[in-house]
Amino acid sequence: MEINFDQPIFVISVAAELADMHPQTLRQYDRLGIVSPSRAPGKSRRYSQRDVNRLREVQRLSHEGVSLEGIKRILELENQVAALQHRVTELTEELARRREPLESRIFAAGTAGDVVSLARGQRPRPRSQAVVVWRPRGDI
Secondary structure (H helix, E strand, O other), X not given: OOOOOOOOOXXXXXXXXXXXXXXXXXHHHHHHOOOOOEEOOXXXXXXXXXXXXXXXXXXXXXXXXXXXXXXXXXHHHHHHHHHHHHHHHHXXXXXXXXXXXXXXXXXEEOOOOXXXXXXXXXXXXXXXHOOOOOOOXXXX
C-alpha cells in the first residue's frame, strides 16, 4: 500500500498532536499563510502528512530563532527550489529524447551569416559557389 503524503486526512487536533503544537498555533500559521491546510466541505481544516512535516520544520526553525516572516520566506524559497528542480528534470529528460537526432546533424554558418543544418559529411558551399538572388527593392 502506497502512502499519499498529500492526502488531507488529519483534523486540526490530530495534526497539532503529531506536530507537538497547540491547535491555536496551527490556526495562526494558517492565517499567516505559513502552513495552509485543505478545507473539508464543512470548512474544517484537514492536514496532510506533508503539512505535518512542514509544521515540524516551522517549529524547528522557530526554535533556532527565525522569525515567522523569515520562516514564511524560507518555505517559499524551498518551494521555488523544488519547482525549479522538477523543471530541470523535465528539461533534462526532454534533452535526452532530442539528443540522438541532434547528434546526427551538423550546423555551420551560411553565406548570409545564418545557421544552416548540414548532413554528416556534407560541407557548406564556398562563397564563390553560393547562389546569390538579386531582388530589386522597387522605387525609393
